[in-house]
Amino acid sequence: MLAVNYTNLRDNMKTYMDKVTDDYETMIVLRKNNKNVVMISEESYNNLMENIYVMGNKENYDWLMKGKAQLENGQYSVHELSEAEDNE
Structure with a gap:
């Protein structure tokens, strides 16, 4: 700083x-x-505001923390992505 x-x-x-x-x-x-x-910077400000919004919702915060804990405990799987067709 x-x-x-x-x-x-x-x-x-x-x-x-x-x-x-x-x-x-x-x-x-x-x-x-x-x-x-x-x-x-404006970019830092926008990031800060987004974090405040995302973390300000208790249900969303709990969901994010659960996902973070699962990732840290190795409880995840890897999937291949498929490309969408032109008409989708």
């Missing part, structure tokens, strides 16, 4: 924004009176 003051961010905006987007860095912009701001 990066931390940068507002003046430094303003003077080097492109560099910091590239770090956030290209390197998936989270950046804290330090401001007066502890009114800090966190900067993340």
